[in-house]
Amino acid sequence: MNAVELAERLVGIPSHEDERAAGDYVEQWLEERTDAAIERDDAGNVIARRNAGADRSVALVGHHDVVPPDDRQTADGEYVLERRGGRLYGRGTADMKGSLAAAMVAFRRADVPGETEAVFASFAGEEAGGVGCRAAIDAGFAPEYAVVGEGSTGYSAAGVTDVAIAHKGRRGSTVLAEGTAAHASEPDEGENAIYRATDAVDIVRGLDAPETTVLGHEIEGSIAVTGIDGGDAWNAIPERCTVTVDERTVPGERAPIERVETVEGVSATVDQDLPPMACGDADFAATVRAAADAAQDGTPEAIVKPHATDAGWLTARAGTTCVVCGAAEPGEAHTATESVSVGVIERCRGIYRRVLETV
Template identity: 75%
Template sequence: MHVADLTEELVAIPSHEDESAAGEFVASWLRDHTDAAVEHDDHGNVIAQKGPGSGESLALVGHHDVVPPDESQVDADGSYVVERREGRIHGRGSADMKGSVAAAMLAFAAADAPAEDELVFASFAGEEQGGVGCRAAIEDGFRVDYAVVGEGSTGYSAPGVTDVAVAHKGRRGSTIVAEGTAAHASEPDAGENAIYRATDAVDVVRGLDFPSTEVLGHELSGSVAVTEIDGGSAWNVVPERCEATVDERTVPGERAPLDRVEDIEGVSWRVDQDLPPMACGDADFADAVCDAAADAQDGAPEQVVKPHATDAGWLADVGTDCVVVGAAEPGEAHTADESVSVDVLERCQRIYESVVESWLA
């Protein structure tokens, strides 16, 4: 089966509110085309395994959920619009990341079962909701030694080149809460202005250094930014409460000391979301995947870093050495005209097959 045809079948299945149909499609296809042990678990994850698992394990990893489609990406009957034109497949989830899932399915199906080790295919649910499927699988005991995660890595070092991401940033979203005492605005000294306290906290955030680290010789720099502020109840009332939202892009092993805002009277700080960053700790594995990527294309792939969090962060957090290799290009995912190159899908299939073959050798 050609990767473009499998991609189109998978993209056509709605999976932004309920990914169960897409998961069942993946699971059924794997049962029909492989002798692997295939599970479609209660969380919506699809996990297939080849080999006895007495040695090391390698996984090809993706996700089959998508973000809500644009209205132009949905037919009247609720199915997704899928079009192939000018060498690209258009449709919600084509780039992020059903195309790479299809390439990984085909590579997994083509691979021989390891004699001692374990080859795994995993497509998780709920990646777009903070990695809930991957996290649930980990809680249930999912562990692999190495993983190739099929999120986008094409076009980072040069247009059209599929690179190998050896690290990516995480995201910590948090809220600064400033509390004061309400009073009539004609007598401001009778109260404690929560907005003033919040702006003092914002000044603390502005003065923080961005976290940074190095991964396999590559510099990875984070960021911290106040992105929302909300406070006050009326034009003539000294506000008693004000909140500010902070977006922090984290790097492995480092966090900005945002708790310093709590040194200000009346100010507290809470973490609302913490998606972990990823760093590959095995240079030989990263080099081997980069060699496979070089063999699969005319361009010269490089080891790069990604700005976006993926399920690789959750896997890395429990000891998996991950790299990210996938067809999506910067700016393609989550757009009203999302698409993926058929040529790059074929390339990713070759890369995945080569990685598996060299790992099994």
């Protein structure tokens, strides 16, 4: 079974509400075709190791859960999968069962040096904030190096599979403004929570976006107000107003959102903080780029992804040196027309195999 055929099998297994069946298939496939030591943990992760305990560990990392499909991506309760024009169409093709299949086949076929522990990991719950990855790290998962197979194709040039040496994170916060209710005919008798909230919004607008440099590449984040909700009646001074703030974070830096608390009655709470990723090892990044270069006609570049991945958790919590390299192109994941190139799936298989054989 080649990587494209395996991708078709994986995509055909629904895994947006319950990813256990997809995990079962990944586990069974590895058991039947490799001599690896395989672990299935309580979080639903599948982790396989060859040459366990060797001097250095190199991991190929993916996930087998997907976001809910669009109506046109299902029929009679099953996922619709179509191959046409050199592409696979269907939920999970790009994010990220195409790359997952490539990693599984590469893990099986690689001629791994005796001093290298080759690791394959397919996590559950990536789309729910990295639930599976975090559980694995808490249980001791900490490879020295990892290639995370999220999309990196088509960033520097159409059709070229690049290597992401960094990606942004996401911090989502809620700003709460509290005041005192009053009748709108006597506004001075109350403290208008919306006014306090708008003062806080002015502070957010004045914050500088975080920025840093990773391996010579400048990365700039962003911060924006994305929602405001306050007031219950047209004739009442509101006593409560909430503002949502989206921040795209960069490695090592955060915008000082806490400054909104200088406004009386205003507090800020961080609801989600998906960590960014930065590769701190130029040699590892160069090795993966060399593997990518050998697998294609185009010239891969070191790029920065705008989206968070499990590489952020691995870097921040496990101390793993990561890059991101995968088949998906910008704008494909989570769409009603999601697709991935069959040729790039095979290309990624070659990249991943070379990484396991040369790092």
